[in-house]
Amino acid sequence: MLRHHHTFWLVATAFISLVLPSVARFKKQHESSGEVVANADPVWNIRHVLPPLDLQNNTVTDVKVNVGDVAYLPCRFPKISTTHQLEVSWIRRSDWHILTTGTYSYTTDVRFNVLHKEGSDDWTLQLKYVDTRDNGTYECQSYTGTGVVSKYVNLHVSKPRATIHGPTELHVQEGETVTLVCVIQQSKPPFVFWYNGIDLLNNEDERSRFYVDTEVEGGKTRSSLTIKEARYTDSGNYSCLPPHVDSASVMVYVTKGDEAAAVYRRGASSRPSLKPSIASFIFLTFFVLNTVNFSILWGR
Incomplete structure (x- = not known):
């Protein structure tokens, strides 16, 4: 009996020593991967095409895409202070429709989405499945304590041939x-x-x-x-x-x-014949001679 108990505890001890560390590692990896996802930069794959941070007002950026592609309209605003809550809105200038404010969407067009990580300077507007009707100017507005700062993006959508x-x-x-x-x-x-x-x-x-x-x-x-x-x-x-x-x-x-x-033979047979032209010449000559003779007789 004691032998069986001894064997059981040996197996249990081996199981705990092997399994528990693996479970702990899995939990740690899972938590770290979740942290990475939570802290992921939403524009990491397009950051190389975004313009540098610019504090100037009324800047203009041109974005060119093809029909069906995804358009990224860049907008970057620095935080004024840690106590000031930055409020950024995207406006479509063609109809003055407010598309987004902060990360909230105010359009039923689900193709629009703001890529923004909390605490970052990026407020990139993502537009999926672009069409030629999306051509135009888009305004990114930041509401500050002293007024409004705007940045403009001209979207050019072309359709290849x-x-x-x-x-x-x-x-x-x-x-x-x-x-x-x-x-x-x-x-x-x-x-x-x-x-x-x-x-x-x-x-x-x-x-x-x-x-x-x-x-x-x-x-x-x-x-x-x-x-x-x-x-x-x-x-x-x-x-x-x-x-x-x-x-x-x-x-x-x-x-x-x-x-x-057969097509070649039809083409060859359709060539104009010279006989009608000769007959026309003979008829004209005969007509002129008869006219001259009639005039001479009439003159007499």
Whole structure:
């Protein structure tokens, strides 16, 4: 009996010595990670693009983004004193709508959010999924004991355009391999859709003759559509549609060999003949001679 008790206490002691320190370490790590999250800088990943702390009034900053991106409108105000509660508001100048005051939002547009850490100088306005209608001037106001200090941000939202290399009309022979290349400058869309008319093209089926390849090269995206063994029924309008980008299109005409020859023969037969011109000349000459003879007879 004593032997069993002795064994039990040995196991219990080993368990406590091994498990409890691990639990303590886990708790400490959890608390420290929670502290890190609580004290995290909300603008740490964009701090390198924020302007330096400026005490001047009526400063102007330009921010340029593409449609669909996230815009960060910077605003920094230093605390006047430890006893003064700084109150900062963001105002959209196009309609004078107050978007936020402090960290509270006064708009139903959930795309707006203020990034501010308690005690910091940053009052960055975050705007998600920007659109061209968001273009304009935004004012960041700080209410001080002596008045109002303002900083302005001009938001410029642009929509990139896609272009397809080559002519707007492409003529190929049946059986050839066709490659269309679409380039999107100053934008990196995650995917690009290709359409033939209203039909979406994809290369999920290994037997498909259509193959799409999209890659990012520096500040642009390049997407290519390859049509293997082109058929007469592949003729149509091919469009490159990246998200948040103006699309581009090209007309592709696939012709058979005998059809191309027929088109050539029709073109050759439509050339004007010289016979009508000769007949017209003979008729005019005959008319002039008869007119002269009539005049001579009338004169007599």
